[in-house]
Amino acid sequence: MTKPADVPVLVTGGAGYIGSHAVLALKDAGRKVAVIDNLTTGFRFAIPDGVPLYEGDIEDQALLARIFAEQQIGAVMHFAGSIVVPESVEKPLFYYHNNTVKSRALIEAAVVAGVRHFIFSSTAATYGIPDVAAVTEDTPKVPINPYGWSKLMTEQMLADTSAAHPINHCALxxxxxxxxxxxxxxxxxxxxxxxxxxxxxxxxxxxxESVSVFGTDFDTPDGTGVRDYIHVSDLAAAHVLALDALIAEPARSLTMNCGYGRGFSVMEVLDAVDRVTNRTIERVMAPRRAGDPASLISDPSRIRATLPWQPQHADLDTIIAHALQWERKLTELR
Known part of the structure; x- marks a missing residue:
């Protein structure tokens, strides 16, 4: 049986926020990893020493073929894409190209190269505005913006590709x-x-100068939107475990929510930031943004039942403290 350590991984968007954490998680686990990133929103400094960085686009079939051959890639973790919901409403064709068309090119290149495993960075935006308190993977997928649709379309492409070719996938x-x-x-x-x-x-x-609070009249305890916050390092760890699961069962594909199953309102988050920093942030009340659900909380039952995933940072104050530590360091880097 193939051992996970024997499967080199290409991380797309590995110089970006979540992708760079996945690279660290893979490297910390002793895996072979390479990165492709066009550096439009990523940063060279986010790539650890010793990790090959190919500066280029995931739509470049010739470059992908070269990377797959040079690095003997057996798995892809796909993070490259655009993620700003309001921007997707303003620029739908850009999002469908950058997120969906380019993903199609990447999937095709992976199939041609004989890559066996594909992990996709998807989103709770595929659910739109759910009418349940906690969202399961079987909750209807009704995206309300091009960003959500662009990701759901890629999920569908992966499902169809896994049915037709010897490649399995996991959509997180x-x-x-x-x-x-x-x-x-x-x-x-x-x-x-x-x-x-x-x-x-x-x-x-x-x-x-301040933080805008978009909407104070939601049907929530304090009127502000409630969200399920997950620490990026716990999320990266889930990717490594998901890859192990794909390697262990090559005929199985997976779709799983990544969250803690606990929601915090905007005001609760801002109160926590005040608490952690011992400062008071100025809050500016603003109208709701179109398409914002009152509450979006995951039911993480499936991922907990499927993977040996044990979150290490499932605490709001810890998440904020780590974000604050990085923000201070970022000031020095710039």
Whole structure:
């Protein structure tokens, strides 16, 4: 039987936020790993020493063929793509090209090269506005924006490809990813990021004047939106375990939610940032954004039953502390 350590992995978007944490998780586990990233939103400094970085696009079939051959790639972890929901509404064709068309090219190149395993960075946005308290993988998929659709289309392409070719896949649907590597090796570095915890720690450090609270009239305990926040390092660990599961059972494909099954409101998150930083962030109340659900919380039963996944950082204050530590270091890097 193939051992996971014998399967070299290509990480697309490995210089970005979640991808760089996956690279660290793979490297820490003693795996062979290479990265392809066009560096439009990624950073060279996020790639650890000793990890080959190919600067280029996942739509470049010739480059992919060369990487697959040179690195003897047996698995792909696919993080490359665009992730800003409002931008996807403004630029739908860009999102369908960058997220879906390019994913199709990557999947085809993997099939041609004989790659056997494919892990896809999907999203809870595939569920749209669910009418259940906790979302399972079987909750209807009704995306309400091009971003969600672009990811769901890629999931469908993978399902159809796995049925037709000797490649299996795992689609991991993320809820709200936050935090940074506990050892301070990488974190969320994108300028102008829209993630609440990133924005809040920037405000706490004086990089922003305030934090906008979009919607105070939701049907939630304090009127602000409730989300399930997952530490990025716990998420990266889930990817490594998911790859092990694909290698162990080559005929099986998987779809799993990645969250803790616990929700926090915007106000609870901002209160926690105030608590961790011992400062008070200025909050500016703003109207709801179109398409924001009142609450989006995962049911993580499947991933816990399928993988030996034991989250190490499932604590809001810890997530914020790690994000804050990275934000301070980012100031030095720049």
């Amino acid at each position: 649907r993320y809820f709200n990813v936050a935090g940074a590597d506990p050892l301070g090796r990488t974190g969320q570095s994108t300028a102008g990021a829209t993630h609440l915890i990133k924005v809040a720690v920037e405000a706490a450090l004086g990089k922003r």
